[in-house]
Amino acid sequence: MSHVRVRGLSKSFGAVQAVRELNLEIERGELMAVLGPSGCGKTTLLRVIAGFERPDAGCVVVSDDVVAGPGRIVPPEKRRVGMVFQDYALFPHLSVEGNVAFGLSNRPREERDSLTRRTLELVGLQHKARTGVHELSGGERQRVALARALAPEPELVLLDEPFSNLDATLRAGLRREVELILRDAEATALLVTHDQEEALSLADRLAVMRDGEIVQVGPPVEVYGEPATRWAAQFVGEVNVLSGVARAGGVETELGVFDLRAPAQGSVHVAVRPEQLELRADANGNAEVVAREFRGHDVLYRLRHEGGKTLLVQLPSLELHEVGDSVFVRPAPSAVPALVD
Amino acid sequence: MGLRRLDRFAIGTVLCAVLVAGPLIGLPLSFFVAPGGLSRFSGFVPEAVEATAILLVGVGAGTFLLGTALAALVSFFEFPGRRWIEWALVLPLAMPGYVFTLFALGLDLPGIRSTLGAVCVFTLVLYPYVYLLARAAFLSQSRTLIEAARGLGLSRARAILRVGLPLARPAILGGVALALMEALADFGTVNLLGVRTFTDVIYRVWFIAFDREAAMQFAMLLVSVTLTLLVLERLARGRARHAQLAARGDVVPPVRLHGLAALAAVILPLALVGLVVLAPLAQLSAWSVQSINEGLLAPEFATAARNSVLLAGMSAILVPVVALLLAYGVRASRSRTAAVSARTATIGYGLPGSVVAVAVIVPLGWLEQRIDGVAGTGLLLTGTVIGLFYAYVVRFLALAWGAIEASLIRIPRQLDDAARGLGADRLDVLARVHVPLLRAGLVTAALLVFVEVMKELPATLLLRPLGGDTLAIAVWQATTESLFKTAALPALLIVLVGLLPVALMIRMSGRGGVEVEASPAVGAWVEDPEAVPA
Secondary structure, eight states, X not given: OOSEEEEEEEEEETTEEEXXXXXXXXXXXXXXXXXXXXXXXXXXXXXXXXXXXXXXXXXXXXXXXXXXXXXXXXXXXXXXXXXXXXXXXXXXXXXXXXXXXXXXXXXXXXXXXXXXXXXXXXXXXGGGTTSBGGGSOHHHHHHHHHHHHXXXXXXXXXXXXXXXXXXXXXXXXXXXXXXXXHHHTTOOEEEEESOHHHHHHHOSEEEEEETTEEEEEEOHHHHHHSOSSHHHHHHSSOOEEEEEEEETTEEEETTEXXXXXXXXXXXXXXXXXXXXXXXXXXXXXXXXXXXXXXXXXXXXXXXXXXXXXXXXXXXXXXXXXXXXXXXXXXXXXXXXXXXXX | OOGGGOOHHHHHHHHHHHHHHGGGGXXXXXXXXXXXXXXXXXXXXXXXXXXXXXXXXXXXXXXXXXXXXXXXXXXXXXXXXXXXXXXXXXXXXXXXXXXXXXXXXXXXXXXXXXXXXXXHHHHHHHHHHHHHHHHHHHHTSBHHHHHHHHHTTOOHHHHIIIIIHHHHHHHHHHHHXXXXXXXXXXXXHHHHHXXXXXXXXXXXXXXXXXXXXXXXXXXXXXXXXXXHHHHHHHHXXXXXXXXXXXXXXXXXXXXXXXXXXXXXHHHHHHHHHIIIIIHHHHHHHHHXXXXXXXXXXXXXXXXXXXXXXXXXXXXXXXXXXXHHHHHHHHHHHTOHHHHHHHHHHGGGGXXXXXXXXXXXXXXXXXXXXHHXXXXXXXXXXXXXXXXXXXXXXXXXXXXXXXXXXXXXXXXXXXXXXXXXXXXXXHHHHIIIIIHHHTHHXXXXXXXXXXXXXXHOOHHHHHHOOTXXXXXXXXXXXXXXXXXXXXXXXXXXXXXXXXXXXXXXXXXXXXXXXXXXXXXXXXXXXXXXXXXXXX
């Protein structure tokens, strides 16, 4: 049995259905990310699991305990679910230590002190224990919020867009740090975000959410490489959707033949990632370079294909093509694109 | 909203509202229960209507002219000592009408015992309401508007008259409405000056004729006038908000006054504050010293002082606590019903103390008889301070609620959620998160209630138990008997205590008006002086 189970969960606000009959399972110790555009209902999902909203239907089970279900609503303070808020929601009248110890008030004093100390060490803020929270930097605030949520040793930690308030330069470093802290604490965590890169790099498994429903769940590699739908393919990374005709083991498109994972028949669409195409300079090529985005380690080209289609191609920046160059574009040797709707 | 959604916090809020606002329903009901009560005293009605009308017109015009002129002076002109004068002009707020009346009667100022005399007294002590609101409106006006008017060919003075004044009109009218509500609520001044307004009639019908139904019906008449003013004030304030939203850019730069004009700008306001605050304080001090030396102090003085401090102190705890529970109940239950209930519960502040007293005593008396029938406790409610505290809660709840609510809405809701996620239930959230964060608001609320209860006269007079005289009653009692020296010391104490919230308000505004301790972690965390009602 999974550690956290969400079954048939629905929640509406007036006429707006924020979450529809949603199912989700999280294993113990797993770091799960819910990825979706803003307004897809992911924050509502989090608030229902935390107990701040009451579901209209469905149930939430945390560690074999039904915390929300027909006829049973456990108030948030009794759920053993910690939450890290988007803007951290630190208590301004308490020090770092006071914030972290807030959820430990019913423990004996010694246990409280040692848990507080241990958690502060975990996030590397033991030297700031007595500092007021308004004196902290953005990154430190986030670590306090995380420590505060982890200190009572919850069954599940929820993180609501935890990096959206930080500088882009800080983000990558903190992402790694937060992941290490969560793994150190052996916490089960559910993180919601609209940032694909964040979700792909951080999570053990990824749930793609759209209009209140989960479109696909799986490890990042799978969600990226084998998107379930055209929308999921487009939302998680960049993609070229090509139409073609499938025959035994391959699909024939206007760019050439791609391999397929499983045999298919008839007319299909394939989602081809920009790195699944390659190109070479060719005066009589089949496409023209329209734009070039140089990103250091690689380059993203925007091409106009002779058939009129715009294509995205990503290549290492070993050899550069100029805007206006005529090029020949074809499938990369090992490319196995996914079939989509 | 079905009952299903009403949890215990919402129910608590609704119950509290029923308890606080419920007695007021008795006022209109009295017309059905005992029709004709009013006709027994029909002789009083024309007199009361006439006096009240003259009072409203006179005080309205007086506070409008004085308050607006002074506000324009300190907002649009620069002269030596302006910053001091700006705040000195607020000081009359600390002077209760009946204390100034004691001063005026003691000096035997000619013509003071008349409706016109009452108009003068009210104008002098109530103009700060208009002054404060008009000044805030003038200071929020953008210079581009005035400059646009001048670019269209208006002189500076005419630009102020034709653009500045109309823009501030909602705020000024709001101030006038507040001043008029205070004048209507007053009992001490009109009673001492022999002006037969509604509050005075209620007192006489109640105490001299012992006719409760008639008193309730007179109270109802007074309430309808007050409610009309309240509605006007709300309307005016609603529009003021739009006017302020429209204002952008720098403030209007003040013009420096020179020579005689500058001299007049300093001397006239100072003379006003001298007359309304300093001279009475000096005279009362002198009389106090004489009364002590000559042994004229009333023998009950010590008891009255003790009663005042006890009543004010206990109310300063009780009323803010009720207000806090009410405000938090609305927040914790997130219920519309609770929000509407809280609004209803705070209606009492617009109502005169005498009306509140008359309204609460009837249900209390009824309940008391039932309890007495069972337990034989006698006048458990109306004969003790319980009735008095009840009236204070009804009357001053809005005052405390305003101060607390203004701070409460600045606490981000996420803090509540964060605390609950960490195992705190809703009462824990109140105790461990809100109360520490609301400390300033709670202290303000307690201070305001303390001072108002110290000054309060009509409700205390009608509901006090035997031997329950307060300083305010001592002042009134001695003044009615023309024992001005005896009245001086208690009056002096009341004014000195009354200076506390005025000083607090000045200090808060002195810090640039708005103090921001903003950070993404705690949300924008603002304290502003608007939270303190004048």
